[in-house]
Amino acid sequence: MPEGHTLHRLAKLHHRRFAGSPVEVSSPQGRFASSASLVDGRVLRRAEAHGKHLFHVYGPDATVHVHLGLYGTFDEHVLPATAPVGQVRMRIVGKSHWADLRGPTACEVLTDVEVAAVHARLGPDPLRRDADPDRVFTRISRSRTPIAVLLLDQKVLSGVGNVYRAEVLFRHGVHPLAAGTAIGRELWDLMWADLVFLMRDGVKVGRIDTVRPEHLPEATGRAPRQDRHGGEVYVYRRTGMPCLVCGTPVAMSDLAGRNLYWCPTCQPV
Known part of the structure; x- marks a missing residue:
């Protein structure tokens, strides 16, 4: 399972590549399709991590929460995007790059209250400024x-x-x-x-x-x-x-x- 530095590295990468502009979010596999439609076309405000959890924050009551687990991976590419290969749970397409998520333990859209609950159950993260x-x-x-x-x-x-x-x-x-x-x-x-x-x-x-x-x-x-x-x-x-x-x-x-x-x-x- 990836350790915390991997998720923070991903968060920095996704913030740099996708934040600040509208992004296309889809689920070629279909398992995340209804949730993807809630954020598709919206501006990604920021990407951040807490421990082994990744958060794509789109705005009030719309945050994509990802936990890679043992088998989850993100593939990162430069546009243009190609046809999906394999079981792609979530695809995110920005102005210059696109990324495919496969095999995560969790991929879900959460409300602000639900996001706060995830943070509350986690201990302090040495890589976060708010760590105690x-x-x-x-x-x-x-x-x-x-x-x-x-x-x-x-x-x-x-x-x-x-x-x-x-x-x-x-x-x-x-x-x-x-x-x-x-x-x-x-x-x-x-x-x-x-x-x-x-x-x-x-x-x-x-x-x-x-x-x-x-x-x-x-x-x-x-x-x-x-x-x-x-x-x-x-x-x-x-x-x-x-x-x-x-x-x-x-x-x-x-x-x-x-x-x-x-x-x-x-x-x-």
């Missing part, structure tokens, strides 16, 4: 749930997925099974600032890079990472490989149905 890290710390510091579970709970913190979770815990030497109550305020402030830094970089470059300069291939002479996710990381999907800092084999286990990666030496119990 104090609110996250309050939830974390009162819970004995493992910090690795809390970081993926979108009601606690929005936009962080398995990669950012594994990497921020490594970068701060926190064992993933440590209880939320074990995370002090000073440590949380450092982790939050790091998430903001890493995720903003993800928006900028379009991939997740978490390795500090002194541990990069060009500094250490090791081979670059070969993985379909791209980017240089410390522990994510590096099971059994030597830790880039201490050389200990990276560990992996299952926690709440998600793979957990950590270094037993750098992240002691």
